[in-house]
Amino acid sequence: MLIPVCDKEIYMSNYTVIPDIHADPERLSLSLATAASSDHLAFLGDFIDAGKSVLRPDDAEVLTRVRRLIEDDGAVAVMGNHELNAILFHRLDSNGQPLRARDDKNRAQHRSFIERFSIGSDDALDWTEWFLTLPLWRDLGGLRLVHACWSDTAISTIAARRLDGRLRPDDLEEVARKETPFARAVDLLLSGPETALPAGIGFHDNSGHYRTQVRIAWWRADAPTWRAAALSVPNPEYLPETEITDELGLDFYGEENPPVLVGHYKMRGAPRIETPQAACLDYPDTPCVYRWSGEQALRTTSLISTNK
Secondary structure (H helix, E strand, O other): OOOOOOHHOOOOOEEEEEOOOOOOHHHHHHHHHHHOOEEEEEEEOOOOOOOOOOOOOOOHHHHHHHHHHHHHHHHHEOOOOEEEEEEHHEOOOOOOOOOOOOOHHHHOOOOHHHHHHOOOOOHHHHHHHHOOOOOOEEOOOOOOEEEEOOHHHHHHHOOOOOOOOOOHHHHHHHHHOOHHHHHHHHHHHHHHHHHHEEOOOOEEOOOOOOOOEEEEEOOOOOEEEEHHEEEEOOOHHOOOOOOOOOOOOOEEEOOOOOOOOOOOOOOOOOOOOOOOOOOOOOOOOOEEEEOOOOOOOOOOHHHOOOOO
C-alpha cells in the first residue's frame, strides 16, 4: 500500500524526536538540550494543556519556542490530539455551538491553555489556526512519526482527500462528529485504537475518570490478554488475564515496516523499546527523547533521558 509522505525536502538522517511537552517549558528545555548539534528536531505533538505535575505551566512559552524552531530552524512536527481538541473547543459549528463541548471535564483538561489565552479569543484562534498547519503524520524516508497510531488504512483514507495530511477548516464539523470513515481515521491516528472491555470490567484512568473502553497497543501483535495489550491503565491488575477473542480490526504494525515513533500513551516505568519497529516515547515520570541516526531497527541505546 502506497503511503503518501510529507515534505520530502526536509528528509535528513539524524533526528532528535521529542514527545509530548504539555505546556512544560522546563521539559522542553531539557529535551532540546539532549539534541546533538548535527541533529534535526522532530516533535510528536501535544504541546499544550499542562497536567497537575507541571510546576510552571506556560502554553504560550512552549508554543512560541516550538513554532520558532519549526518556522526558522527547520524542525518538523505532527499534530497531537490536544491540538485537535483545542481547534474544536474554540470554534463553533454551523449552528453556533462549540465543536467540542465546553463542559467541566474538557475545561479541566484544557485549563492551562484557557487560563493563558481565554476561550475563543483572538490569540486562541490564532494558535489553533497554526495547529492546522501540522500534519497528522510524517514519513521521513526511513522513520515514521504519528502522535498515537500508525495505520496504513487510516492514512490512505485521509490522503484520498488531504494528500499532505493536513486538515482544513471544512473538515472540522465532520471530524468533531466522528461518524464518517474520514473522521474515524483522524481519531485513530491522534487518539489510538480503543475497544470495549468485557462486560462488568472497567478502570479509573490517570484523571480519575471511570472507563469501560481501553486503549490497545497496536504494535503488540502477539499480546494474548487484555492485561498485556492494554495501554494507559494506571493499574493493569484491574484488567482480566483472559485472552482477547474479539476481532478488533486493527492494523497491527509488522516487522517489515520502517520504524515508527509515537507519544500519547503516558507510559510508566523506565523508557524501553518494545519492538524493533515501533515505540512510544511518552514517559511523563521518566522523560526521554529518541536520537535516530538512520537505523532500520529501533534500539534502546538511542533512548536518551532528559532528567536532570
